[in-house]
Amino acid sequence: MAGTVTPDFGKLLSLDPDEVVTHSFVRDVRLPSGRTIALITLDNGRDYTRPNTLGPASLHELSQNLDALTAQAGAKEIDGVAVIGKQFNFAAGADLSKVGQIPDRETGLLMAQLGHATLRKLSELGVPSFVFYNGLALGGGVEIGLHATYRTVDSSVPAFGLPEVMLGIIPGWGGAYLLPNLIGIEEALKVIESNSLRRRFLRGPEVFELGIADAMFAPANFLEDSLKWADGVLSGAVKVKRKNEPGKLERLTKWDIAVGIAEKQLKEAVGPTPQSPYRALALIKAAKNADKTSAFAAEDEALADLISGDQFRASAYAFDLTQKRAKRPAGAPDKGLARTVTKVGILGAGLMASQFAFLFVRRLQVPVVITDLDQERVDKGLGYIRDHIDERLAKGRISSDEANRLKALVTGTTDKADFADCDWVIEAVFEEVGVKQKVFGEVEQHIAEDAILATNTSSLSVDEIGAKLAHPERLVGFHFFNPVAVMPLIEVVKAPKTDDRALATAMEIAKRLGKNAIITKDTPGFIVNRILAKVLGESMHAVEQGTPFDTVVEAVRPFGLPMDPYVLLELVGLRVGAHVLDTHHAAFPDRFFASPALDELADYGHIIEKDAKGRKRGYDPKALEIVKKHIPTDATPFTADQFRTRLEDGLADEIHRMLEDGVVAAAEDIDLAMILGAGWPFIMGGATPYLDRVGASERAFGDTFHHPPIRGVA
Numbered sequence: 001m002a003g004t005v006t007p008d009f010g011k012l013l014s015l016d017p018d019e020v021v022t023h024s025f026v027r028d029v030r031l032p033s034g035r036t037i038a039l040i041t042l043d044n045g046r047d048y049t050r051p052n053t054l055g056p057a058s059l060h061e062l063s064q065n066l067d068a069l070t071a072q073a074g075a076k077e078i079d080g081v082a083v084i085g086k087q088f089n090f091a092a093g094a095d096l097s098k099v100g101q102i103p104d105r106e107t108g109l110l111m112a113q114l115g116h117a118t119l120r121k122l123s124e125l126g127v128p129s130f131v132f133y134n135g136l137a138l139g140g141g142v143e144i145g146l147h148a149t150y151r152t153v154d155s156s157v158p159a160f161g162l163p164e165v166m167l168g169i170i171p172g173w174g175g176a177y178l179l180p181n182l183i184g185i186e187e188a189l190k191v192i193e194s195n196s197l198r199r200r201f202l203r204g205p206e207v208f209e210l211g212i213a214d215a216m217f218a219p220a221n222f223l224e225d226s227l228k229w230a231d232g233v234l235s236g237a238v239k240v241k242r243k244n245e246p247g248k249l250e251r252l253t254k255w256d257i258a259v260g261i262a263e264k265q266l267k268e269a270v271g272p273t274p275q276s277p278y279r280a281l282a283l284i285k286a287a288k289n290a291d292k293t294s295a296f297a298a299e300d301e302a303l304a305d306l307i308s309g310d311q312f313r314a315s316a317y318a319f320d321l322t323q324k325r326a327k328r329p330a331g332a333p334d335k336g337l338a339r340t341v342t343k344v345g346i347l348g349a350g351l352m353a354s355q356f357a358f359l360f361v362r363r364l365q366v367p368v369v370i371t372d373l374d375q376e377r378v379d380k381g382l383g384y385i386r387d388h389i390d391e392r393l394a395k396g397r398i399s400s401d402e403a404n405r406l407k408a409l410v411t412g413t414t415d416k417a418d419f420a421d422c423d424w425v426i427e428a429v430f431e432e433v434g435v436k437q438k439v440f441g442e443v444e445q446h447i448a449e450d451a452i453l454a455t456n457t458s459s460l461s462v463d464e465i466g467a468k469l470a471h472p473e474r475l476v477g478f479h480f481f482n483p484v485a486v487m488p489l490i491e492v493v494k495a496p497k498t499d500d501r502a503l504a505t506a507m508e509i510a511k512r513l514g515k516n517a518i519i520t521k522d523t524p525g526f527i528v529n530r531i532l533a534k535v536l537g538e539s540m541h542a543v544e545q546g547t548p549f550d551t552v553v554e555a556v557r558p559f560g561l562p563m564d565p566y567v568l569l570e571l572v573g574l575r576v577g578a579h580v581l582d583t584h585h586a587a588f589p590d591r592f593f594a595s596p597a598l599d600e601l602a603d604y605g606h607i608i609e610k611d612a613k614g615r616k617r618g619y620d621p622k623a624l625e626i627v628k629k630h631i632p633t634d635a636t637p638f639t640a641d642q643f644r645t646r647l648e649d650g651l652a653d654e655i656h657r658m659l660e661d662g663v664v665a666a667a668e669d670i671d672l673a674m675i676l677g678a679g680w681p682f683i684m685g686g687a688t689p690y691l692d693r694v695g696a697s698e699r700a701f702g703d704t705f706h707h708p709p710i711r712g713v714a
Contacts, residue, residue: 009114011107012056016098020044022058022091024065028078031231035079037130038069039227043086051092052085054140056111059118066121073126079234081122082130083144084223085137090157093139096167099307100316104713108307112300115140115173120296122147128234132226133157133213138201139164143171145212146178150233150240152226153213157204160212165196165276168315168683172303176283177295183211183244185258185284192280193262197270211244251288259285268615273560274683275311308714310693314685317710321672321686326516329507330665331494337504339452345422346370347439349381349412352456353428355484357381358388361409363513369411369418378412385410416443424509426454426478431579436465444469452505454478455493459529459583462495462522473499476506479526481677489676490515495522518673521663524587525580527670528677530663531687532568533584533592534654536577538647539565540595544630546637549619555640556647559690562679566607567616574602591654597630648696651687656701667705685710 022044029039040062042052054062072078085091094111102108122129122144131145133153137160145151153160162171162179170176171192180188187210195201208216217225232238246255259281266277279302287295306312344360346353349372361368370385372378386407393403411418419425425443429435440453453475455465466475477493490510494503503519510517520526525533535556542552553564561568569577578598585594601607606620638646655670664670671686684690688705691697697704 019055019057022052024062037080038078040083048088051089053095063118080128084132089135090137091141105308109304112172112303116296119147130230143173143175151213152215153204153207154222155204156219159201161201163196168276168312169306170280172299177287180287184246185255189262214240255288309712311683314689315682317685318682331519332507333500333504338508339505341423343367343422345419345425348428349378354381354384358385367409382412420446459525462493472497476502490517491526492517527673537581537593541593545635546631555644560681560684578602597627649700652691652696652700
């Protein structure tokens with residue numbers, strides 16, 4: 001970096017004395033042609049469950065080794081440099097838990113500059129550099145390769161991507177500049193923006209197809225094949241062509257258009273509140289004409305701003321929840337108490353029940369039996385399950401043998417005596433206490449005394465559902481979120497009579513299903529629906545007081561929610577929404593509103609007016625007339641600021657009450673539930689960090705949920 005002054009990184013090296021250092025071990029490898037390549041292996045000394053990460057000490061060691069290799073290259077001692085990771089793992093970038101502890105913006109800037117100063121040396125060695133992506137590669141791990149001259153990828157790589165935007169930052173070690181200049185603007189936008197916000201990662205073949213990697217090899221001989229390929233490149237026998245590398249025409253015409261479309265899509269998808277997607281977009285746009293040094297300096301400044309801001313601190317908190325707390329659920333009994341499940345029974349054969357059956361048979365690989373009122377409904381449910389198995393077969397996710405085996409494991413019946421050997425029975429019938437009591441009463445007489453019963457109720461009392469059971473202690477709440485296959489949360493409801501055996505079995509099954517389980521007290525709405533009922537109830541109350549719909553939508557934008565309250569109501573169904581509000585109003589009439597307007601809107605069927613593509617265009621005129629009928633003559637509409645403050649204070653009060661009442665163990669469980677069950681964004685940390693930051697917690701109960709509050713240091 002001629003003409004630049006290298007910052008003093010000494011402050012960073014003392015920042016984390018406990019850093020798990022990812023060492024860069026160097027050895028010379030003699031290639032078949034007689035050339036020598038210096039192979040760097042990144043390895044933190046831990047097993048594959050602890051990925052390589054890049055803290056200050058790790059980067060410093062890598063930097064020193066690259067300096068030494070540059071000298072060797074100058075002395076003609078080596079012909080190339082290659083980098084590979086330890087087994088199954090290349091590198092996962094910076095350790096977010098440590099980045100979240102950076103004390104000030106200056107230190108954040110230094111961290112960004114250290115990453116650039118180190119990694120860009122891969123392009124300044126004086127000899128070609130190669131990166132062999134042999135396993136998981138995320139964030140800074142991906143960016144190591146982007147600085148290299150050439151890249152190969154293992155075809156079995158399970159996860160590859162730049163997830164920074166979702167975490168409240170940007171690909172700040174070269175990714176925002178290097179990737180679009182490698183694979184073109186449209187594909188780079190997908191990787192950096194779309195995939196990140198959807199939490200989607202690439203697999204090895206996609207990395208190769210996009211042109212991020214120049215060659216792909218099977219895992220069995222990945223290193224040997226990569227070295228042989230590199231030897232061919234060095235000798236000139238292998239010519240590397242990059243079909244997606246942008247040319248002059250793309251830079252002149254397509255680049256700005258693609259960025260404009262992406263900006264419009266971001267506004268529709270996430271709204272204006274998240275900062276990181278727009279900072280990343282600005283950097284990607286500038287990458288069209290910027291030189292490397294100025295582009296990297298812009299990344300440094302953007303990363304420093306975001307690292308020291310509120311949204312990244314909330315994201316780091318949310319990331320920690322999903323990676324650590326979700327894996328160690330509060331209040332979970334000893335898993336050794338769990339009953340072994342060898343057969344599953346499902347009461348119901350409708351859409352939800354069929355989704356359950358498909359998930360259970362796919363994940364547990366045990367016999368599953370479904371039942372309903374008549375054979376026609378049972379056959380329809382079986383057809384749905386078999387169709388989904390065939391879809392997985394068509395996509396190549398399972399073999400024909402496995403498809404046949406899964407189909408054979410699923411049976412249907414109208415006779416509940418066929419449930420006799422089930423260890424776990426879950427209901428998915430109409431959301432009414434009497435109906436659930438009836439089906440459980442019918443099946444209990446057939447099953448073993450130690451079989452576990454589970455209800456999928458979203459808001460009814462589990463205790464009341466089990467009131468007529470001979471063994472109510474075996475009943476546990478097991479509330480899925482829709483769509484069942486996609487949503488990662490299950491609320492496990494511990495009723496007053498639920499014993500540890502039933503609870504342990506539920507927690508173990510949730511784990512085997514690939515879900516995150518949070519234990520909640522048996523209370524109306526449990527966690528997610530109770531908080532959503534507050535948001536939706538207040539939003540309907542506001543328009544029933546004459547507040548314009550758009551004023552409410554504008555008021556809730558700072559929450560960063562995935563959709564506005566009225567779009568959410570249409571998504572869950574107006575009838576379901578009205579039922580949720582009625583349930584909570586009945587339980588807590590002093591704090592939750594019933595909505596007569598929503599009851600009538602549920603009969604009509606719509607609030608939102610949509611365009612031909614199903615996107616919100618405005619509000620249905622008749623829906624507006626329905627709401628207008630319910631506005632009292634003496635109503636006083638809210639301004640956006642008034643409503644926002646009202647909603648913030650109401651949420652802070654309700655969450656505080658939930659914690660005081662022991663609905664969950666801690667505020668962290670509330671936030672985890674809202675992130676996993678309602679899609680609340682990482683950048684807000686769920687609910688409580690935001691409520692602390694805006695002063696709602698202090699206003700509602702004179703304290704904060706977190707000590708100290710989770711906020712940035714800028």
